[in-house]
Amino acid sequence: MFENLNFSLSPLCVLPEQREELAQLYPVIDQRWHQKFDRLSLLVTVRDRGTLVAAGLVHDSIVAPTDSMNAVELGCMAVRPEYRRLGIRQHVTSLRLEHAVRSGKTPIIVIDAQNPASWAFYERSELWERERSFEQEGRLKFIYRATQAAWEWVENLPQASEDCLDISTALPSIPAPCFATAPATQPMLGVPLPFGEQVSALPML
Template identity: 60%
Template sequence: MFENLTFTLSPLSPNGAEREELATLYPLVDDRWHQKMDRARAVVTVRDGQLLVAAGLVHDSILAPTSAMDALELGSMAVRPDYRRMGIRQHVTALRLEFALNAGGTPITIINSANPASWAYYERSELWERERSFEQDDQTKFIYRATALASDWAANLPQASEDAIEAVIPVPSDDLAPSMELETALEQVLDLPAELGAMAAMVPSIQIGPEAEAGELGLSLRSSDAENDWFGTAAADPAF
């Protein structure tokens, strides 16, 4: 069902340009929306090619009257109208739930009682239970909280044993296999450290003073992790 869609989870708060793209999917972009973006712990986005079709946040800017002291809210879910009823919302929720649990928080989500399709899903799920209801802006809203079964569910996922989020990269087709020239270049790069060590041994040592010992010249190579780029997709969820 999702063969044409790309789901991405980024543990970064969206910057200016990324936030502007996300804003195109939300019917209301106000101070509260920006506050949640500022406090985002993760953003899940969905794209169809280059088109942003859905998004959802995990944030810690909690206003709902939950009893969870370490609450992480799964909020600001939105899906473009022509991409609804495809299971995207449920899949984005599962990705955010897994992230929040692995982050050590208590996942919660806020659902408007006027949205029966959403709260019916949470009522049926064994991973969620209704904590309480409350009134806001003359509307009744429900707080749903992850159950103990949700922790078991996350612990049994294949990647749960790894202390990192795994990026799944599509396997290239045969016609995109590396060329012989590329393979040769990669082999040369892998042999480079050994060659550098040999070169270092050929450099004469420098002595200072008559009793100075011969020094050794060494070369160390350092690699720095590239900064994570923010990738995402956005969808519009009115809520919290």
């Protein structure tokens, strides 16, 4: 049913009109949401025939009490309800993890303890380990950071020839626009397999 998914990566800032479109994915748009987008180093968007269906980013506006040095957070992950349980979240996380590692940073991710499906996923993955738990606004949260296995995984990936990538599925679709407005300066990213073939190529994060 969802054969025409495009994964688009951009390491540059998001323009106001593009941020307005992105805001439609998220249930809460507040100052903290804008802070993360102000400090992003990578934005991953997913489109189905031009319609934005998912997004996630890497940013350094970190408020979680991590002990990790030089950390960046994989945050603001959102997928439209009708596109969930397709592996989109895992693909987007893999792309963001790769970017963070290639940038020489320590990737972390913050998960609400009331979201057991998410934190159980990271508990099972060899690429992530729980660093600590903490309370924020009365809610228990977990910080996960990338393990040495994550660095080894990235080392075995091919590097791309472009910074801004459109990763399309086998069938033609409307290209997903990159949000880049100037030549990219970020490290290169590996090109995953087409969406329909990625499950065996990307690890369980």
